Amino acid sequence: MIQIEKLRKVYRARGREVTAVDGVDLTVPEGEIFGVLGRSGAGKSTLLRCVNLLERPDAGRVVIDGRDLLTLNGAALRRARQGIGMIHQHFGLLGSRTVAGNVAFPLEVMGVPRAERSARVAELLDLVGLTDHARAYPAQISGGQKQRVGIARALAGRPKVLLSDEATSALDPETTASILELLRDLNRRLGLTVLLITHEMEVVKRICDSAAVMRDGRFTESGPVTELLARPGSELARGLFPLPPAAPRDGSTVIEVTFVGGATDQPFVSALARRYALDVNILGGAVETVGGERVGRLQLELPGDPASNAEPIAFLRESGLAVEIRTAAGPAGTADTGTAGTGTAGTGADRASGTAASIEEDAR
Numbered sequence: 043m044i045q046i047e048k049l050r051k052v053y054r055a056r057g058r059e060v061t062a063v064d065g066v067d068l069t070v071p072e073g074e075i076f077g078v079l080g081r082s083g084a085g086k087s088t089l090l091r092c093v094n095l096l097e098r099p100d101a102g103r104v105v106i107d108g109r110d111l112l113t114l115n116g117a118a119l120r121r122a123r124q125g126i127g128m129i130h131q132h133f134g135l136l137g138s139r140t141v142a143g144n145v146a147f148p149l150e151v152m153g154v155p156r157a158e159r160s161a162r163v164a165e166l167l168d169l170v171g172l173t174d175h176a177r178a179y180p181a182q183i184s185g186g187q188k189q190r191v192g193i194a195r196a197l198a199g200r201p202k203v204l205l206s207d208e209a210t211s212a213l214d215p216e217t218t219a220s221i222l223e224l225l226r227d228l229n230r231r232l233g234l235t236v237l238l239i240t241h242e243m244e245v246v247k248r249i250c251d252s253a254a255v256m257r258d259g260r261f262t263e264s265g266p267v268t269e270l271l272a273r274p275g276s277e278l279a280r281g282l283f284p285l286p287p288a289a290p291r292d293g294s295t296v297i298e299v300t301f302v303g304g305a306t307d308q309p310f311v312s313a314l315a316r317r318y319a320l321d322v323n324i325l326g327g328a329v330e331t332v333g334g335e336r337v338g339r340l341q342l343e344l345p346g347d348p349a350s351n352a353e354p355i356a357f358l359r360e361s362g363l364a365v366e367i368r369t370a371a372g373p374a375g376t377a378d379t380g381t382a383g384t385g386t387a388g389t390g391a392d393r394a395s396g397t398a399a400s401i402e403e404d405a406r
């Protein structure tokens with residue numbers, strides 16, 4: 043389990059101060075995968091590096107499996123850090139060592155005897171599917187295989203916590219999928235607790251149980267992924283399911299409906315049309331599997347202004363669906379009647395573009 047409380051890290055250089063992490067609270071229960079999503083410069087790497095004390099936080103607590111790392115020194119701190127593995131975007135392999143030699147390296151540093159080391163390396167290579175490449179050098183293997191070596195090496199000391207620093211950012215989509223599948227598999231088989239940072243929505247969608255969006259050193263939203271998807275105004279929901287920036291035409295109401303799990307079984311569009319004799323127009327939408335649950339977002343246009351649609355909207359909400367009303371100025375949040383003009387932050391245009399796609403693009 044990872045517990046981070048009021049974590050703060052300020053860099054000071056040439057008389058300038060940059061608050062990279064500004065009071066972050068975060069809990070990752072044992073065996074869960076937590077993803078921190080954000081643009082370049084949001085503070086993700088700093089946050090991750092504070093968890094294994096590669097960076098010393100200025101304030102706050104980092105508690106791993108009940109031990110407050112900031113209170114430990116010397117051997118006790120070294121032991122605690124052995125319980126935290128880390129993988130990196132550019133793998134960080136030693137070019138002069140074979141695959142097996144790279145995996146053996148941390149075991150050598152830990153002083154594990156040779157025979158035990160060989161057995162453990164064989165076990166680790168089997169775990170990541172690289173037994174046949176034990177004697178290859180990093181230059182002779184693909185990016186995905188290099189990351190598998192990185193993962194095997196990170197697991198050498200039998201850590202309970204794995205930190206992942208953009209582990210799939212240098213990989214093509216197919217390889218990304220296979221590495222994410224491996225991480226999910228290891229998380230389940232070994233009960234690993236994983237904290238990962240990424241700018242890729244795909245990573246959150248495929249393997250994270252919970253996630254946070256980070257901006258300017260803070261979490262702007264945080265929680266179980268399926269809960270965030272159903273939360274009105276969620277940036278994560280907009281990123282995973284981008285919808286067209288539709289402003290309602292005069293005399294119509296545009297709503298965005300998010301449904302998770304069981305709610306997807308209901309034919310709510312036809313129920314709405316039948317019950318209220320409405321001509322419902324579908325403007326856009328998508329349904330996907332997130333965290334093993336079916337999740338979707340639909341943008342619908344209803345005839346009549348928001349006030350005249352209060353009843354149908356209430357019906358959808360009572361059916362367990364999250365409904366946002368889009369006004370000319372953007373989504374109007376959760377107000378029951380969705381009064382026009384009371385939108386949450388941002389204009390229609392910037393709300394629509396402030397999504398995952400831009401999280402990725404800005405980071406490149």
Ligand SMILES: Nc1ncnc2c1ncn2[C@@H]1O[C@H](COP(=O)(O)OP(=O)(O)OP(=O)(O)O)[C@@H](O)[C@H]1O
Pocket residue numbers: 053054055060061062080081082083084085086087088089405
């Ligand atoms: N060693 C450092 N000295 C001074 N400022 C730093 C240092 N490392 C990071 N920063 C600053 O702290 C802020 C957060 O950086 P950080 O690398 O943690 O963000 P990030 O979200 O991981 O971005 P990226 O994906 O580009 O690495 C940025 O403004 C960055 O310029």
